[in-house]
Amino acid sequence: xxxxxxxxxxxxxxxxxxxxxxxxxxxxxxxxxxxxxxxxxxxxxxxxxxxxxxxxxxxxxxxxxxxxxxxxxxxxxxxxxxxxxxxxxxxxxxxxxxxxxxxxxxxxxxxxxxxxxxxxxxxxxxxxxxxxx
Amino acid sequence: xxxxxxxxxxxxxxxxxxxxxxxxxxxxxxxxxxxxxxxxxxxxxxxxxxxxxxxxxxxxxxxxxxxxxxxxxxxxxxxxxxxxxx
Numbered sequence: 001x002x003x004x005x006x007x008x009x010x011x012x013x014x015x016x017x018x019x020x021x022x023x024x025x026x027x028x029x030x031x032x033x034x035x036x037x038x039x040x041x042x043x044x045x046x047x048x049x050x051x052x053x054x055x056x057x058x059x060x061x062x063x064x065x066x067x068x069x070x071x072x073x074x075x076x077x078x079x080x081x082x083x084x085x086x087x088x089x090x091x092x093x094x095x096x097x098x099x100x101x102x103x104x105x106x107x108x109x110x111x112x113x114x115x116x117x118x119x120x121x122x123x124x125x126x127x128x129x130x131x132x133x
Numbered sequence: 134x135x136x137x138x139x140x141x142x143x144x145x146x147x148x149x150x151x152x153x154x155x156x157x158x159x160x161x162x163x164x165x166x167x168x169x170x171x172x173x174x175x176x177x178x179x180x181x182x183x184x185x186x187x188x189x190x191x192x193x194x195x196x197x198x199x200x201x202x203x204x205x206x207x208x209x210x211x212x213x214x215x216x217x218x219x
Contacts, residue, residue: 030217073218081211087204091196095204099212100219130198132205 036066046109046117047100049128051078051093056109056117098131 032040039045045067048054052071055063074096075089082092101110104120112118112126212219 029214032217070218073215077211077215077218081207085204085207087200088196091200092204092208094196095201096208096212098201099205099208103212103219130196130201132202 033066035062036070039063039066040108041105043107043109043119046111047097047104048111049094049097049101049113050090051095051097051100054111054117094128094130098127101125101127102131 031037036045043056044063045053046056052074053067055067075093078093078096079089082089085092087095102125104110104125106120106122108120109117110120110125113128118126
């Protein structure tokens with residue numbers, strides 16, 4: 001195929017543009033702290049139904065600090081967004097919990113409607129009946 | 134203090150009883166209003182406090198599905214925008 005054809009040059013330009021956009025998007029949204037990522041993937045912390053992070057099993061002081069730190073930040077975000085959406089903090093947090101549980105990766109922990117900790121598999125998670133599909 | 138309040142509310146009672154000189158019945162007479170007043174006061178407290186508990190609990194339970202559906206897209210965007218804490 002001739003690499004100088006207008007079509008292939010257009011395709012090349014599109015690929016470059018999408019790469020640049022992807023790079024910008026990932027740069028704009030900060031990634032998880034390595035300690036948090038490790039605690040998630042190892043199942044020491046899990047997503048609760050109420051939209052906050054919980055400790056699964058034994059709590060250590062540094063794990064408690066990590067979870068508290070994230071939950072305080074989450075609460076601040078929920079409060080701001082709930083006000084903008086004309087909803088209560090609890091409503092917004094519960095909705096975020098639905099979404100956060102739905103987005104867990106296999107191996108991560110989440111809280112089922114009965115309150116028990118479950119390990120996410122490739123199957124859909126067990127969620128509150130009010131959660132959107 | 135309560136006695137003073139009650140007698141000041143019913144100015145006719147004390148002078149009338151004093152005139153007749155029935156000091157012992159006077160003692161009994163003002164106990165009835167005190168009793169009624171305290172029952173009314175107690176009754177008032179209970180009727181004010183009772184509804185407060187159940188209402189708060191119902192609010193927490195009654196997060197309706199339609200509200201969650203309305204907020205779902207917004208919450209999804211919020212999670213993406215704050216990927217470091219989710």
